[in-house]
Amino acid sequence: MISERNSTRHCMTRLEDKINMYDVKKIRGDFPILKRTVHGKPLVYLDNAATTQKPKQVIDTISDYYTQHNANIHRGLHTLSQEASDMYDNAHVLLGKFVNARYPMEETIFIRNATEGLNLVANAWGRYNLKEGDEIVSTEMEHHSNIVPWQLLKEEMGAKLKFVNVREDGTLDMEDLRKKMCSRTKIVACVYASNMLGTINPVKEIGKIAHKYGALFVVDAAQAVPHMPVDVQEIGADFMAFSGHKMLGPTGIGVLYGKKELLEKMHPYMAGGDMISEVKLEGSKWNILPWKFEAGTPNIAGGIALAAAVEYLNALGMKNVRAHEKELIGYGIETLSKIAGVEIYGPLNTDIRGGVLTFNIKGIDPADVAAVLDSEYGIAIRTGHHCAQPITEKFGLKSTCRASFYVYNTKEEIDFLASSLKKVKDIFRK
Numbered sequence: 001m002i003s004e005r006n007s008t009r010h011c012m013t014r015l016e017d018k019i020n021m022y023d024v025k026k027i028r029g030d031f032p033i034l035k036r037t038v039h040g041k042p043l044v045y046l047d048n049a050a051t052t053q054k055p056k057q058v059i060d061t062i063s064d065y066y067t068q069h070n071a072n073i074h075r076g077l078h079t080l081s082q083e084a085s086d087m088y089d090n091a092h093v094l095l096g097k098f099v100n101a102r103y104p105m106e107e108t109i110f111i112r113n114a115t116e117g118l119n120l121v122a123n124a125w126g127r128y129n130l131k132e133g134d135e136i137v138s139t140e141m142e143h144h145s146n147i148v149p150w151q152l153l154k155e156e157m158g159a160k161l162k163f164v165n166v167r168e169d170g171t172l173d174m175e176d177l178r179k180k181m182c183s184r185t186k187i188v189a190c191v192y193a194s195n196m197l198g199t200i201n202p203v204k205e206i207g208k209i210a211h212k213y214g215a216l217f218v219v220d221a222a223q224a225v226p227h228m229p230v231d232v233q234e235i236g237a238d239f240m241a242f243s244g245h246k247m248l249g250p251t252g253i254g255v256l257y258g259k260k261e262l263l264e265k266m267h268p269y270m271a272g273g274d275m276i277s278e279v280k281l282e283g284s285k286w287n288i289l290p291w292k293f294e295a296g297t298p299n300i301a302g303g304i305a306l307a308a309a310v311e312y313l314n315a316l317g318m319k320n321v322r323a324h325e326k327e328l329i330g331y332g333i334e335t336l337s338k339i340a341g342v343e344i345y346g347p348l349n350t351d352i353r354g355g356v357l358t359f360n361i362k363g364i365d366p367a368d369v370a371a372v373l374d375s376e377y378g379i380a381i382r383t384g385h386h387c388a389q390p391i392t393e394k395f396g397l398k399s400t401c402r403a404s405f406y407v408y409n410t411k412e413e414i415d416f417l418a419s420s421l422k423k424v425k426d427i428f429r430k
């Protein structure tokens with residue numbers, strides 16, 4: 001799709017044959033890093049909610065871009081610039097189609113990451129459309145990137161910021177959402193899948209409630225788009241942000257989906273080259289979408305490599321990805337809950353849970369658990385508040401352990417995690 005010149009096309013054809021049966025062993029063969037050892041042990045990578053590993057198809061695409069096509073885009077008439085522009089433009093279309101955007105090119109803005117996408121909405125929409133006393137509704141289970149931009153906006157505009165309660169079982173209190181909505185609510189900003197609790201929120205329903213009150217529905221899909229089929233039209237998102245590095249792509253590239261009619265009316269976020277159609281000293285006119293929101297030389301290689309990541313995911317099939325992770329999270333919950341002293345957080349129903357397994361072992365500091373898992377067993381997990389301090393504290397915690405799964409993880413790795421946790425308990429005599 002990116003280009004017939006691009007070697008990814010050939011890799012993908014082979015890949016499609018390979019993974020019709022969702023063969024995890026074969027998928028693992030595409031990830032060079034999974035062959036390395038850590039402290040003399042084979043790497044067991046369970047920190048995918050932080051960032052995912054990259055298949056050789058993505059790594060090769062970056063190398064191919066820099067060895068064959070590197071040039072600045074939308075500027076040169078020479079062959080390399082046209083090739084790079086085509087590849088970068090096509091990447092937008094592919095990403096837009098991946099989330100079923102109605103206008104895949106115009107509605108797909110390449111940004112650095114989900115954080116930048118949410119800041120873009122707060123600044124380029126919020127600062128021009130909110131008035132004093134208007135309200136923003138978010139939830140207690142947000143990542144900091146879907147809290148802090150709204151706090152800044154609230155301060156600047158004299159708005160109110162409300163947070164919907166999260167129940168003890170880790171689900172959103174929908175009654176509380178309804179209670180917190182009013183005619184002054186202008187934005188509902190909600191995470192699709194929580195990086196701390198794993199909860200998959202009923203976004204379609206939340207979108208309907210937002211729209212009933214005339215509010216915009218802003219979705220943080222950083223932990224959803226990489227893991228399940230996501231359809232912006234079905235969920236009624238006005239804006240939706242996600243990061244490439246959490247879905248097999250490189251760091252420094254992400255997507256903000258925005259409804260065309262909103263983006264057209266909005267002020268630009270950053271100003272400079274490429275986002276204009278005409279500049280006079282007295283004033284300027286903006287470029288067409290999506291370039292109006294992509295000022296300056298963008299992460300060209302990153303955008304093209306993100307498209308290669310999406311081709312990889314498309315070949316796997318997002319329904320298969322979700323089914324695989326659902327199986328892993330179910331198995332993970334079942335296996336870890338058999339270990340005395342392990343407490344698991346978030347919903348236990350795998351229909352509404354992504355592949356995020358957050359837990360603690362009674363009496364052992366999560367940092368100690370992670371350090372022993374790494375140094376003795378080569379297992380990478382994450383500890384801390386996972387940039388979701390409010391929800392961590394709501395559960396009376398300062399820190400948790402988090403094992404998070406992706407396309408290449410296996411039940412054997414979960415078994416190894418469980419047996420290693422038992423040994424961690426022995427070390428700390430718990």
Ligand SMILES: Cc1ncc(COP(=O)(O)O)c(C=O)c1O
Nearest residue numbers: 113114115143145195222223243
């Ligand atoms: C739910 C959620 N939202 C937003 C982000 C921010 O992503 P990034 O750091 O790539 O901007 C993360 C990162 O972990 C996340 O898990």
